[in-house]
Amino acid sequence: MAENNPSPLWTPSPERIAKSRMHHYMQWLQQDKKLNFSGYEELWQWSVDHLEDFWESIWRYFDIRHSAPYSKVLDSHKMPGAKWFDGARLNIAEQVFRFHMEDADTPAIIGKSEARATVSITWREMRRQIASVANALREMGVQPGDRVVSYMPNVPETVIAFYACASIGAVWSSCSPDMGTPSVLDRFGQIAPKVLFAVDGYRYGGKDFDRRDVVAGLVQSLPTLEHVVLLPYLRQDATVTGARLWSELLDADSTPRFEQLPFDHPLWVVYSSGTTGMPKPIVHGQGGTLIEALKGHGLHGDLGEQDRFMWFSTTGWIMWNSQVTGLLLGSTIAVYDGNPGYPDLGTLWKFADEARLTVFGAGAAYYANCMKAGIEPRKLATLDSLHTIGSTGSPLSAEAFTWIYEQLGPDILLSSISGGTDVAASFVGGCPIVPLYAGEMQCRCLGIAVYAMDDAGKPLNDEVGELVVTKPMPSMPLFFWNDPEGKRYHDSYFDTYDGWWRHGDWLRITPRGGAIIYGRSDTTINRHGVRMGTSEIYRVVEAMPEILDSLVVDLEYLGRESYMPLFVVLRPGVSLDAELVRRINDNIRTALSARHVPNEVFVVNEIPRTLSGKKMELPVKKLMLGMAVDEVASPDAMSNPGSLAYFVELARRRAQSQATA
Template sequence: MSSPSSPDTQPLWTPGAGRIAQARITDYQQWLQARKGKSFQDYPALWQWSVDHLEDFYESIWEYFDLRSSAPYSRVLDRRAMPGARWFEGARLNLAEQVFRFHPDEPDRPAIVSRSEIRPMQSLGWGALRAQVAAAAQGLRALGVGPGDRVVAYLPNLPETLVAFLAVSSLGAIWSSCSPDMGTRSVLDRFRQIDPKVMLAVDGYRYSGKDFDRLPVVAGLRDALPTLGTVVLLPYLDPQARLDGTLSWDELLAQPAAPMQFEQVAFDHPLWVVYSSGTTGLPKPIVHGHGGVLLKGLQDLALQMDIGPQDRFMWFTTTGWIMWNIQMMGLLAGATVCLYDGNPGHPDLNTLWDFADQAGVTFFGAGAAYFLACRKAGVEPGKHVHPGVLKTIGSTGSPLSDDGYRWLMQQFPDVLVAALSGGTDVAAAYVGPCPVLPVHAGEMQCRYLGTAVRAYDDAGQSLEDAVGELVVTEPMPCMPLRFWNDPDGIRYHDSYFGVYPGIWRHGDWIRITPRGGAIIYGRSDTTINRHGIRMGTAEIYRVLEAFPEVLDCMVVDLEYLGRESYMPLFVVLRDGQALTDDLAARMKAAIRENLSARHVPDDILVAPAIPRTLSGKKMELPVKRLLLGEPMDKVINPDAMSNPDCLPWYLEQGARRRP
């Protein structure tokens, strides 16, 4: 990709002296100077030290946050090699134990504030959270759940879901979750791979004021997961809901009271399994460890995002997006986490802003698409949130446009716009905010400490102020331990290290600016990220393959800065078939019911053919770049295609749609 013009040189926002003095990263730098004799003139110098001296940096994070372990580590890092780097060998700890180090003498202090389309505003204190987690852990223990067992959740973004997660992690068991708006096939494609022992599920949910009964889906999941010993049902949509053969949530928590216990596990003991989007087949089950999530989560939230015990942290998400996991990490920093479940646009787009105001949110996070929708709808959130409370607005999921930055700054002149970019793969961010740096339109403020992010060209050469592949050249403690059911590590290696040997390739286009900021230009692979929910094209194709009328198909998501993305579905129909309104409606309904309402295509277009390579692979990424306006000779080699005659038709489609 060619380099775009340079971003604005004048910042939109500059932190005041008070904000800099109070920032946690300022305190960390003062600690470094006092305890380690390390002094840095600015953030770029601190970042350079952190990646040049990885072991010293991550040991300083361990010491600064006073992480506790029942056994000491023998060394910080065994070797600087990827994959296979081993961190903090010998340490024994538990992520859930870190959470309950906070506010032991303030049982009524809110740990979770929540609201949904079904429930009014509620608050759960730290004392009640501890009691419920202890009870849930005791209930799971009575079901035979122990270290290494998989517990899966088909639950919304509710307090009970966080309680269940903390209970599972306290036992050393392994967590995995899907959102209940995901269809049966998508859930089974994920949960079947990890052989769960217990499933926690909801009877239904409400979205846009409409009720969705999920009891038939839960019954189907139970029947299709042969390793399940128990299903625990949370009555949410209907308090009286029951399903034969299941244990109720209240019954799970009804075990005799017992003291809170935290199973001590190795730094690399599995914590959860999260999933890739299934672009080229079944979603990849990505395993992360207790120690990596704990260490990197504290660094990212406390130092980069400036979240601490006095904050109220919200990120609008579902349990099927990695931002749910990031939201949970607010508890690691001692913050109150604020949960909303439902449609952020129902009854209008002020809903989330009103919730943030009522909950006293200090850090408000959402996908960039949400902010774009608010701007286009003429919403004025600055009039819905009391001044002086909100101090940071986070954005991720897709690039936030220059206009998006400016609109947010117009609404909240004194608030830090904290755009960040990371991934499910590392359950962390690579680039994002820093509270002591200025904000420039369209640009994330910095590369995260200890994260050796570079832009590489196709030959593996580092680029300066030019667009290239986002790579990480040094190990991170939060990198996946492995993929589930990948004993020889081949799938793991090919996913991240197949392009640049020994170098982690993420799959985004990035440019590192001369001042050390970063601009993300979207995905360099074919993952579709719609409204913060990632889905691979292979999952959509599996649904459409069931239609006898459809001979072939391809979907791409076209991301335009400053405009809503546009996702067309191209179909090749069998001879004698036509794209009737009925057929189009049935295809959209199948995608909605089996996968996600967010991935229903904007248009269905009958194409003469689907562009394929000589080996028969669909050319999704080249077609996407072609439709976005890149020159054909830069993105597609017709000689490498089995059907180049179809290209003029796609060129015409791109010309019609582009701004």
């Protein structure tokens, strides 16, 4: 464990505390509810002990716009199945239309990409475009509950299309255009979409990638599609047979209309893959997403109407969804599409300066790469408007914490967060009113009853355990699509601790009330924040005639570089030469994404399997992380116990090489 009494890396000044929205909220609680708290930890304890009172206070503090009131904040603490704010009717998009009405020329979205110069869209223009696109969709017959899917990059048009759908009550779902046809169909094919938004291609790392054939393939393979809207992105004259152009939608009536929807009306479907089967189509609600975003961005992120906020992401990662909800606080959001390392790792820092960002976020891997490359952000850009740096996607090492402060100075708050696609929220994260310690997230987030648990369900203090949530959250999934009995939903989170959410992360709560995430406790692949099931990789790899069987593990762990080896069993007479490795990698890159290309490929004689034939991914992962073989697997439960010897030896050699590196 870490030292018992470390010195803080950052301490908020009295001025920063006084200006923070968290402090203002605590003052409001004092005036409104006569509640006094000695500090954040006491506030958090109240928020989970009095769950209904807390979330009702968030509703009132942020003055959530609604057309019908709720009859009850929460019907029960049952998980899954808790029902929030029953009776309320609202629309998440309507919240965006309440900001900057007097100074409508303020930028709402600043966009830049490798394929385009910087554009700035004002609040007035954004509202006009959202209303126009929504009314054009209505003319196409889109109604509440219809699915609208996007194969678009991180550009302003994608944000506008999302809020247009939300204003109708249509259900949004997004895949990034760097994802291949099989991976996209595995997702969109489950939800029977009515409309597809798409681009003709994208630019990444200075290279153009034409996706018109992919779009045509999606149209052919999604029989429920009735309309396709094409945004010419690489070529202004690009077309796809039967598709309407984005510009045509902007000619529609721009009178805004907001369908008034129940709190738990579906907002979007996002995907978080497990180790077997198709990606999990997770449905979040309009109200749960709204109230969690207001709390998370507003209190923990300290976002407000004067802020300019960016979190570098693709449209296939939950952080894209998180970023677009920054508009709900009146913040300007900045979006960037392209390779963050092209032409060099200074690109995003320069854009942060150009856009005058106050809050800049990225995956932990980005900061680690900048640190290793010797990037000095303040020599590339002034960055004098920044007050917060955000990090997520994988654990950020203590060394990276220190590097950020060395580079950006003592006045920056490093808000390292950890949550998930599954809840569209953070379990643990930043706080503008408490000290920060290297390698440690500052707090458990308000209203989130999160603990480190042992196998028996006992909370652990200053010990590593399973991340478990013992009370419901408004943004927990409503359901999984095509899971009418709720079995897949239940088995994904509630099969280990009955009635409690087990997330699949290793967590330690420190004596200071902070949190450290140590990586995944299950076998889901989590490459730089993008989760993907091992089964998706197996489908691609094992389709190759040379490969009989395969196994992949992700060895992401605190302070270590992400490392994902792939093990393959080859057909007799086939050897693993450079050409076969290249084709394996190319197939994964094309069908899934470049993030899921393995670091190394190894040949093994057989894949370890249980007596029932299941691949033993978790035992192999534990072996590779240094656990003893008798602690991870019982020979009596295996069909081929001798197969583990290879992995034991490989783990020994890898540990030896790391020790001497």
